[in-house]
Amino acid sequence: MSASLSTALVIGGGIGGWASAAALAPHCDRVLVIERDDLSPQPGRRRGVPQGDHFHVLAAGGRIALEELLPGTSDDLRAKGVPWTDPAQDTAFAWGSGWLPRGPSTMHTLQPSRHLLEWYLRERVSSLPNVEIVPGTRVMGLHLQRGRVAGVDAVVENTGEPVRFAAGLVVDSSGRASQSPSWLTRARFDAPGETVVDAHWGFASTHVTVPDGWDPGCLAMVMAPTLTGDGPSSTRGAAMWLQEDHRLVIAALGAGRDHPPRDPDGFAGFLHSCGAGEMAHLYRRFTRGEPIATWRNAASRRRDFASLERRPEGFVVLGDAVMAVNPLYGQGMATAAMGARLLGETLAERAGTHLLGLAADFQQRLNQLLLPAWQFATSSDFGVPGVEIDGRPQAPSVWAGRTLALAAEDPALSLKLIETLHLVRGMDWLNDDRLRTRVVADWERLGSLSRPGPPLHSRPPATRDSHQNVVFP
Missing domain, CATH: 3.30.9 (D-Amino Acid Oxidase; Chain A, domain 2)
Known part of the structure; x- marks a missing residue:
C-alpha cells in the first residue's frame, strides 16, 4: 500500500469528521466527507446531533488540536463572540x-455552541482545495478488495439510490451511532469488544x-x-x-x-x-x-478496536465511534479533535514508506491517547449509586x-x-x-x-x- 493516498474518505460531518478531513488533506490528493444529514449554510440543528442543544465546551486539549489542524481557529471564533x-x-x-x-x-x-463550532469547521475544511462534501448520503457498509478497504457502499437518503465511493483509506467518525462493528462482522472480520459504564x-x-x-x-x-x-x-x-x-x-x-x-x-x-x-x-x-x-444517552462506552486480531487494512475509527464518555465531563469534542490530529501525525510518520499496518498502529496509539479521558469519566461515575458495568450493578466507590x-x-x-x-x-x-x-x-x-x-x-x-x-x- 503506497504512502501517497489518492483518495481518503471520512464518514460523518461532526467535529471528528471535519477535524479528520483537515488532518488528511495534506496527505491525500482528494478527501471525501460523507454525511447522512443535509447541511444548512448557516449554524443550526442537525438530526445526527440530538445532543446539539446541550451545554458543550471545547476542552483545552481539543482547542490546541484544532488550532494545529486549522491555524487561526481560536481567533476566528473569538471574533464571532465565543467566550475565551x-x-x-x-x-x-x-x-x-x-x-x-x-x-x-x-x-x-x-465556549462555542455545538452548532457554531461544527458549522465553522465545515466552512474551513470545505474551503480546502482537495476536500469534497457529500451530504444527504448514508454509508451502508465497507467495500473490500483482497482483504483491504477499497471504499464504501452508500445510499442517497432522499431517493434510496445506491452509490459506491472508492477510497484507499476510510475513516469512521460517525459518532455513537456508528455501525462499524456490524460492518466488520458482515465482512467476516473481528468486531471490537465493548465496555459500557452507565450511571x-x-x-x-x-x-x-x-x-x-x-x-x-x-x-x-x-x-x-x-x-x-x-x-x-x-x-x-x-x-x-x-x-x-x-x-x-x-x-x-x-x-x-x-x-x-x-x-x-x-x-x-x-x-x-x-x-x-x-x-x-x-x-x-x-x-x-x-x-x-x-x-x-449518557453512558460511557468504549470499543476496543486496538485489540482486533483480524481487521481490514485501510479502515480506522475515531471519535465517539470508538469512545463516547459521559457528556457531563465535556471531553467528547476534544478527544475527537485530538484523535484526528493523531491520525495526521501517524500518516506523516509514514510519508515516503508504506501504509501497511496503519490501521492497527493508529488504533493502538489512539487507545493510549483516549485512556486518561476514559479513566477520568468512569472513575467519577463509579461514585454514583446504581452504576452498572455492561449491565451488571456495581457497588459505588x-x-x-x-x-x-x-x-x-x-x-x-x-x-x-x-x-x-x-x-x-x-x-x-x-x-x-x-x-x-x-x-x-x-x-x-x-x-x-x-x-x-x-x-x-x-x-x-x-x-x-x-x-x-x-x-x-
Missing part, C-alpha cells in the same frame, strides 16, 4: 462536597439570552450532584455555560435515574431542589420560550469523592484535576502514594464535609477585550 476562558479561573466547579479553588493557569479554551445520567437544557454587561462572577458553572447524603443534591445538579451572542445554556443534571423533566415548572423546580435557585431565576427571567431539550473533597481545599491539587479534565495532563498523579496517604489519613473528615451554595457574584464587574468577550480582571 481560562477554565481554572473562569469556571466554577463543584464536585462532591466542595467548590474547587479558582485561580489563573496557562490553559485557555473556548444513568439524564440532562435537560435550554438557552436564555442575558443582557449586555450581565456578570454572574464566572463564565461557566458546573454543580455536580454530591453523591452523598439523602437530599436532592445527592443525585441532582446544575450547570450554566455562556456562549456566543449572549446565549447562556442552563442545564439540569440528574444521576442514578433521577432525571430532570422537560416541562418549564418541573425544570425550574428541579434546579431549586438542588440549590441552584439562581439558575432557576435566570431561566424564569430571561427565557427565550424555546423547548427544553432532554438527553439520556467513594474514593473519587474523597479525592475531590481534598482538591476543594488544595489549589495545587485542584489545578491538576482541572488540567486532567481538560486533557492537558494524564491520570498518573492520582496514583501518587503521597496523595493516597493524605486521603486515607483524612478519610472520615473528607467524607463528612458538606458543600456550600454556588459562589455567584463573587467577582468585580466584567470588562471586555478587543474581541468583545467577557473577561475578568
Whole structure:
C-alpha cells in the first residue's frame, strides 16, 4: 500500500469528521466527507446531533488540536463572540462536597455552541482545495478488495439510490451511532469488544439570552450532584455555560435515574431542589420560550478496536465511534479533535514508506491517547449509586469523592484535576502514594464535609477585550 493516498474518505460531518478531513488533506490528493444529514449554510440543528442543544465546551486539549489542524481557529471564533476562558479561573466547579479553588493557569479554551463550532469547521475544511462534501448520503457498509478497504457502499437518503465511493483509506467518525462493528462482522472480520459504564445520567437544557454587561462572577458553572447524603443534591445538579451572542445554556443534571423533566415548572423546580435557585431565576427571567431539550444517552462506552486480531487494512475509527464518555465531563469534542490530529501525525510518520499496518498502529496509539479521558469519566461515575458495568450493578466507590473533597481545599491539587479534565495532563498523579496517604489519613473528615451554595457574584464587574468577550480582571 503506497504512502501517497489518492483518495481518503471520512464518514460523518461532526467535529471528528471535519477535524479528520483537515488532518488528511495534506496527505491525500482528494478527501471525501460523507454525511447522512443535509447541511444548512448557516449554524443550526442537525438530526445526527440530538445532543446539539446541550451545554458543550471545547476542552483545552481539543482547542490546541484544532488550532494545529486549522491555524487561526481560536481567533476566528473569538471574533464571532465565543467566550475565551481560562477554565481554572473562569469556571466554577463543584464536585462532591466542595467548590474547587479558582485561580489563573496557562490553559485557555473556548465556549462555542455545538452548532457554531461544527458549522465553522465545515466552512474551513470545505474551503480546502482537495476536500469534497457529500451530504444527504448514508454509508451502508465497507467495500473490500483482497482483504483491504477499497471504499464504501452508500445510499442517497432522499431517493434510496445506491452509490459506491472508492477510497484507499476510510475513516469512521460517525459518532455513537456508528455501525462499524456490524460492518466488520458482515465482512467476516473481528468486531471490537465493548465496555459500557452507565450511571444513568439524564440532562435537560435550554438557552436564555442575558443582557449586555450581565456578570454572574464566572463564565461557566458546573454543580455536580454530591453523591452523598439523602437530599436532592445527592443525585441532582446544575450547570450554566455562556456562549456566543449572549446565549447562556442552563442545564439540569440528574444521576442514578433521577432525571430532570422537560416541562418549564418541573425544570425550574428541579434546579431549586438542588440549590441552584439562581439558575432557576435566570431561566424564569430571561427565557427565550424555546423547548427544553432532554438527553439520556449518557453512558460511557468504549470499543476496543486496538485489540482486533483480524481487521481490514485501510479502515480506522475515531471519535465517539470508538469512545463516547459521559457528556457531563465535556471531553467528547476534544478527544475527537485530538484523535484526528493523531491520525495526521501517524500518516506523516509514514510519508515516503508504506501504509501497511496503519490501521492497527493508529488504533493502538489512539487507545493510549483516549485512556486518561476514559479513566477520568468512569472513575467519577463509579461514585454514583446504581452504576452498572455492561449491565451488571456495581457497588459505588467513594474514593473519587474523597479525592475531590481534598482538591476543594488544595489549589495545587485542584489545578491538576482541572488540567486532567481538560486533557492537558494524564491520570498518573492520582496514583501518587503521597496523595493516597493524605486521603486515607483524612478519610472520615473528607467524607463528612458538606458543600456550600454556588459562589455567584463573587467577582468585580466584567470588562471586555478587543474581541468583545467577557473577561475578568
